[in-house]
Amino acid sequence: MKHLLSIADISRLDAIKILDTAEELAKVSDTPMKKLPTLRGRTIVNLFAEDSTRTRISFETAAKRLSADVINFSSKGSSLSKGESLKDTAQTLQAMGADAVIIRHGASGAPARLADCQWMSGAVINAGDGTHEHPSQALLDAFTIRRHLGQGREDLTGLRVGIVGDVLHSRVARSNVLLLTKLGAHVTLIAPPTLLPVGVESWPVSVSYDFDSVLESLDVVMMLRVQLERMQELFFPNAREYSRYFGLNSARLQTLHPDAIVMHPGPMNRGLEITADSADSARSVILEQVSNGVSVRMAILYLLLAGDTSIEAGN
Amino acid sequence: MNTVLSAQDISRALSRIAHEICEGNNGAKSITLLGIPTRGAHLAFRLAALIESIEGSAVQVGTLDTTLFRDDLRLKAPRALMPTRIPSLGIEGRNVVLVDDVLFSGRTIRAALDALGDIGRPSRVQLATLVDRGHRELPIRADFVGKNIPTSLSQNVKVNLVEIDGIDEVTIAEKVSA
Numbered sequence: 405m406k407h408l409l410s411i412a413d414i415s416r417l418d419a420i421k422i423l424d425t426a427e428e429l430a431k432v433s434d435t436p437m438k439k440l441p442t443l444r445g446r447t448i449v450n451l452f453a454e455d456s457t458r459t460r461i462s463f464e465t466a467a468k469r470l471s472a473d474v475i476n477f478s479s480k481g482s483s484l485s486k487g488e489s490l491k492d493t494a495q496t497l498q499a500m501g502a503d504a505v506i507i508r509h510g511a512s513g514a515p516a517r518l519a520d521c522q523w524m525s526g527a528v529i530n531a532g533d534g535t536h537e538h539p540s541q542a543l544l545d546a547f548t549i550r551r552h553l554g555q556g557r558e559d560l561t562g563l564r565v566g567i568v569g570d571v572l573h574s575r576v577a578r579s580n581v582l583l584l585t586k587l588g589a590h591v592t593l594i595a596p597p598t599l600l601p602v603g604v605e606s607w608p609v610s611v612s613y614d615f616d617s618v619l620e621s622l623d624v625v626m627m628l629r630v631q632l633e634r635m636q637e638l639f640f641p642n643a644r645e646y647s648r649y650f651g652l653n654s655a656r657l658q659t660l661h662p663d664a665i666v667m668h669p670g671p672m673n674r675g676l677e678i679t680a681d682s683a684d685s686a687r688s689v690i691l692e693q694v695s696n697g698v699s700v701r702m703a704i705l706y707l708l709l710a711g712d713t714s715i716e717a718g719n
Numbered sequence: 720m721n722t723v724l725s726a727q728d729i730s731r732a733l734s735r736i737a738h739e740i741c742e743g744n745n746g747a748k749s750i751t752l753l754g755i756p757t758r759g760a761h762l763a764f765r766l767a768a769l770i771e772s773i774e775g776s777a778v779q780v781g782t783l784d785t786t787l788f789r790d791d792l793r794l795k796a797p798r799a800l801m802p803t804r805i806p807s808l809g810i811e812g813r814n815v816v817l818v819d820d821v822l823f824s825g826r827t828i829r830a831a832l833d834a835l836g837d838i839g840r841p842s843r844v845q846l847a848t849l850v851d852r853g854h855r856e857l858p859i860r861a862d863f864v865g866k867n868i869p870t871s872l873s874q875n876v877k878v879n880l881v882e883i884d885g886i887d888e889v890t891i892a893e894k895v896s897a
Contacts, residue, residue: 711797
């Protein structure tokens with residue numbers, strides 16, 4: 405594994421290896437001395453052509469805990485906003501000696517382009533590309549689910565996960581469907597037909613248009629953000645109707661299985677897809693997802709950068 | 720392939736080391752055994768059981784993974800991390816005894832010392848190893864040695880333990896040139 409571009413590229417065993425590594429790294433983060441010397445002297449570039457709070461800070465924290473040097477680079481305030489091409493940007497980073505580029509880009513496939521072309525030699529990590537994938541988010545979600553409901557198993561066999569809301573625009577949903585089903589979970593997408601992608605019948609999931617009818621059967625409720633900035637047309641009549649049919653509120657929270665957990669990749673539209681009391685309830689593991697994100701991203705950076713990935717792991 | 724230590728040799732060596740550790744530390748109260756995974760960890764738990772039977776009191780024992788502190792990570796394929804479990808009393812002010820199966824270049828022990836430094840400040844750190852095969856690349860020595868086995872660099876020393884390999888023995892074989 406040289407790059408992390410999409411969940412589709414990684415095997416079930418790779419995914420479990422990342423989760424297990426993250427589990428050990430999480431224990432390190434619990435000790436008073438959080439810094440490890442493992443990636444000393446490596447340069448990691450955070451190339452964010454789209455806005456982000458969590459993912460960027462999370463990758464930056466992960467890289468710094470492993471002692472790598474981090475260069476942050478966002479479209480605002482850089483030559484990307486002057487219209488510099490991805491190729492020129494990549495070649496600039498190569499000339500500066502970047503060992504890895506963590507890229508978020510509005511265009512689906514931008515990280516794959518960066519990895520496949522000979523513009524730069526470092527590792528490429530996809531931190532979200534258009535409506536394609538967000539692999540590190542799916543890994544941290546799987547990690548959080550496994551910690552809560554895994555009962556010591558290495559995968560998620562038998563768990564029922566509902567992914568609710570704007571699946572159409574969600575790269576988080578795409579990565580999660582691929583990863584959670586790879587790990588043995590049963591995924592149900594719950595959304596109005598307008599917010600489901602064309603071809604969803606071919607995905608390895610069940611689909612429901614009625615949140616209340618499947619609510620009780622779920623172990624995990626993963627709410628998605630309604631991505632208003634990507635909606636150029638009307639996908640539902642109005643916000644009130646959407647939250648009434650597909651929002652998580654305290655009444656629905658009561659109906660859930662007693663052990664079920666509530667997740668959200670953030671940022672939340674409080675009052676639209678999730679009410680404030682649901683987001684802050686004891687069921688909610690939303691902040692835990694954020695702290696687990698650091699451990700999972702440390703694991704990704706460790707596995708991609710610490711060793712020589714051209715040698716096959718054996719022995 | 721030559722068997723240099725049999726199951727009985729290993730058990731004798733371990734019980735001698737257990738006695739030496741007690742002797743050198745005035746009993747077991749101040750000792751924290753930390754095994755370096757994978758086989759060093761199993762040896763540490765065996766030594767802890769032996770010391771408990773000698774001293775009649777419980778011994779602090781745990782594991783310490785050195786992978787994240789190694790200086791040769793870039794030369795090899797990505798390695799999986801092994802568990803680090805520091806026992807309840809921590810290592811602050813304790814007499815830490817690191818336990819490994821084979822002492823060779825000394826680089827693992829250097830990494831272990833760095834890892835310890837990040838966890839706390841032991842009052843003393845000692846090293847116990849089942850086999851010392853020589854060829855040190857760093858100024859590191861063991862305090863407790865099961866057996867000194869002179870080897871050449873073209874040889875492989877393999878420690879097999881019941882817990883993982885189903886048999887207790889130490890063998891030497893010529894490296895298969897890949």
